[in-house]
Amino acid sequence: MDNVVIQFRDVCFAYDQQEVLHNIDLSIPNKSLVGVVGPNGGGKTTLVKLTLGLLKPSRGTVKVFDEAPERRRHSIGYVPQHLSFDPEFPVSALDVVLMGRADRHWFGPYRRRDRIKAVEALERVNLAHLSHRSLAHLSGGERQRALIAQALVSDPELLILDEPTANVDTNVEHQIYELLHELNKQMTIVVVSHNLNVVTRHASHLACVNRSASLVRVDEITEGQLSAFHRGDMTVIQHAQDCHVHDASSVMCEPHHGKETRL
Numbered sequence: 001m002d003n004v005v006i007q008f009r010d011v012c013f014a015y016d017q018q019e020v021l022h023n024i025d026l027s028i029p030n031k032s033l034v035g036v037v038g039p040n041g042g043g044k045t046t047l048v049k050l051t052l053g054l055l056k057p058s059r060g061t062v063k064v065f066d067e068a069p070e071r072r073r074h075s076i077g078y079v080p081q082h083l084s085f086d087p088e089f090p091v092s093a094l095d096v097v098l099m100g101r102a103d104r105h106w107f108g109p110y111r112r113r114d115r116i117k118a119v120e121a122l123e124r125v126n127l128a129h130l131s132h133r134s135l136a137h138l139s140g141g142e143r144q145r146a147l148i149a150q151a152l153v154s155d156p157e158l159l160i161l162d163e164p165t166a167n168v169d170t171n172v173e174h175q176i177y178e179l180l181h182e183l184n185k186q187m188t189i190v191v192v193s194h195n196l197n198v199v200t201r202h203a204s205h206l207a208c209v210n211r212s213a214s215l216v217r218v219d220e221i222t223e224g225q226l227s228a229f230h231r232g233d234m235t236v237i238q239h240a241q242d243c244h245v246h247d248a249s250s251v252m253c254e255p256h257h258g259k260e261t262r263l
């Protein structure tokens with residue numbers, strides 16, 4: 001148990017009456033870099049929300065560091081799929097990182113220690129030189145680094161990222177995974193990705209989520225396992241920032257603000 005950071009035991013989850021995860025048993029090992037992959041609507045984001053304690057299982061238990069997720073919220077850094085505010089809002093990279101300390105200051109201003117921690121977090125993602133630049137004037141990759149710094153500012157032991165490379169080019173995607181490799185020396189990382197090829201190159205494990213879930217070590221994975229999971233050909237849609245789609249299966253025959261990938 002010491003070596004397990006996230007544990008799902010016999011977990012089912014339904015939105016209203018619609019079950020989207022069924023009998024999930026998963027043990028994510030300490031210091032692993034886990035790529036969460038699977039088809040659109042397979043339940044990846046739901047799995048992340050259960051890990052964060054934002055959703056409660058209909059059945060079974062979820063534990064993070066052997067405790068209920070909400071009790072270990074301070075140990076988890078989270079980079080969401082979409083910004084929770086308008087990217088044109090006039091805030092600097094430093095302001096964005098400081099927001100990661102906001103829960104300590106409901107009744108007062110940031111303190112000197114918060115600013116020191118925020119600058120340290122920006123240094124960890126190589127963005128300290130742009131700390132005063134407005135978020136709106138950062139490139140997609142720099143903006144993503146600022147969000148990772150925000151998640152790092154509370155010194156997490158577990159970092160969860162929901163599609164951190166959805167809106168960046170291949171070169172920046174590579175740099176972000178290099179950064180995750182570096183951070184992985186100190187913490188466990190779980191990254192939801194639509195790019196099976198890239199994530200397989202960088203992750204130590206793959207969690208394949210498609211209503212059920214299985215965890216495999218990347219160095220032990222076989223072609224047969226991958227194609228069995230995907231049942232051959234599969235179209236995956238990356239959701240863009242302005243995406244309005246909940247159930248991606250419905251957009252196969254509709255216009256969509258996203259990028260399709262054939263796997």
Ligand SMILES: Nc1ncnc2c1ncn2[C@@H]1O[C@H](COP(=O)(O)OP(=O)(O)OP(=O)(O)O)[C@@H](O)[C@H]1O
Nearest residue numbers: 015020039040041042043044045046047246247248
């Ligand atoms: N708040 C919600 N209320 C009702 N149904 C939801 C809600 N959020 C997600 N769902 C449904 O649950 C299923 C799983 O969604 P989820 O977002 O976890 O999948 P995903 O694997 O992350 O998908 P994608 O790859 O498209 O981002 C989908 O069928 C989706 O329509």
